[in-house]
Amino acid sequence: MAVFLLGVGAACCLGLGFVLQQRAAARAPLADFLSFRLLLDLIKMPDWLLGVFLMVLGQVLGAIALAFGEVSLVEPLTATNLLFAMALSRWLTRQPLGWSGWGGVALLAFGVTAFIVAGRPHGGGHEAGALRHWLVFGLVAGLALLLTFKARRLQPSAEAALLGLAAGFLYGLQDALTRVCGEIVQDEGTANLFAHWQPYAVGVIGLTGMLLVQSAFEMAPLRMSLPSLTAAQPLAGIACGIGFLGDRLRVTTGALAWEAVGLAAIVVGVILLGRHPAMPPGVTASEPVGATRVQ
Numbered sequence: 260m261a262v263f264l265l266g267v268g269a270a271c272c273l274g275l276g277f278v279l280q281q282r283a284a285a286r287a288p289l290a291d292f293l294s295f296r297l298l299l300d301l302i303k304m305p306d307w308l309l310g311v312f313l314m315v316l317g318q319v320l321g322a323i324a325l326a327f328g329e330v331s332l333v334e335p336l337t338a339t340n341l342l343f344a345m346a347l348s349r350w351l352t353r354q355p356l357g358w359s360g361w362g363g364v365a366l367l368a369f370g371v372t373a374f375i376v377a378g379r380p381h382g383g384g385h386e387a388g389a390l391r392h393w394l395v396f397g398l399v400a401g402l403a404l405l406l407t408f409k410a411r412r413l414q415p416s417a418e419a420a421l422l423g424l425a426a427g428f429l430y431g432l433q434d435a436l437t438r439v440c441g442e443i444v445q446d447e448g449t450a451n452l453f454a455h456w457q458p459y460a461v462g463v464i465g466l467t468g469m470l471l472v473q474s475a476f477e478m479a480p481l482r483m484s485l486p487s488l489t490a491a492q493p494l495a496g497i498a499c500g501i502g503f504l505g506d507r508l509r510v511t512t513g514a515l516a517w518e519a520v521g522l523a524a525i526v527v528g529v530i531l532l533g534r535h536p537a538m539p540p541g542v543t544a545s546e547p548v549g550a551t552r553v554q
Contacts, residue, residue: 367532
């Protein structure tokens with residue numbers, strides 16, 4: 260129950276933070292696209308700082324959840340961040356949910372429940388050796404890099420979607436490495452954590468993922484990037500958990516079928532919610548850097 264509450268709390272903070280960050284990033288200069296100068300411009304905006312605070316708080320809660328639960332359990336819970344993003348966006352825009360909104364809510368809730376109940380994620384498996392560890396790590400990071408390069412040749416809406424997808428893969432990988440850091444602390448103590456490479460990788464991946472997310476938020480409305488970001492993170496995290504962390508799922512025929520149905524429902528629900536008209540549409544008027552829309 261503690262892991263469940265921590266995962267949902269993390270999702271709440273992440274969802275609210277993403278909405279506030281996008282409303283600020285949409286006003287940043289396009290010349291700073293995929294440049295760390297973008298983060299320097301965004302620091303001047305109060306709503307962006309509030310959004311980042313909420314996102315960091317969500318990541319901290321997620322890290323605590325990962326210290327006590329498997330990646331394959333925590334990741335589907337954090338995917339519900341879109342429910343909280345939708346709630347804030349609906350309040351800001353006064354847009355009714357309609358059938359697509361309620362359908363997305365139902366599918367996302369059903370998908371998370373079905374995957375957890377059918378799969379019963381648990382630890383206890385043998386962690387993979389170094390070769391498999393680096394192979395999974397390289398595949399996820401390489402795919403994120405490939406998507407980033409591919410995005411630069413596309414239209415803004417498609418560009419934002421691919422950048423969100425790349426950031427989601429990186430955040431899933433970051434969650435898996437955060438779990439590894441927690442295990443190091445439990446086995447060797449906090450003092451020895453920074454003798455390992457994983458905490459530094461968590462920092463680099465987190466900063467790179469933030470740059471991709473803010474660039475996606477800058478380029479197009481939230482509905483273009485948040486669905487791919489939210490869908491990719493749990494898929495990458497679950498792949499890493501099973502791939503090299505020793506997470507286990509039930510593998511009976513019935514369980515596998517329901518797990519697949521659950522993941523598909525999560526993806527479809529995320530897409531329905533992410534593309535809902537209540538999601539922030541981006542810039543509607545010229546506003547100076549440093550302005551805020553939070554009333």
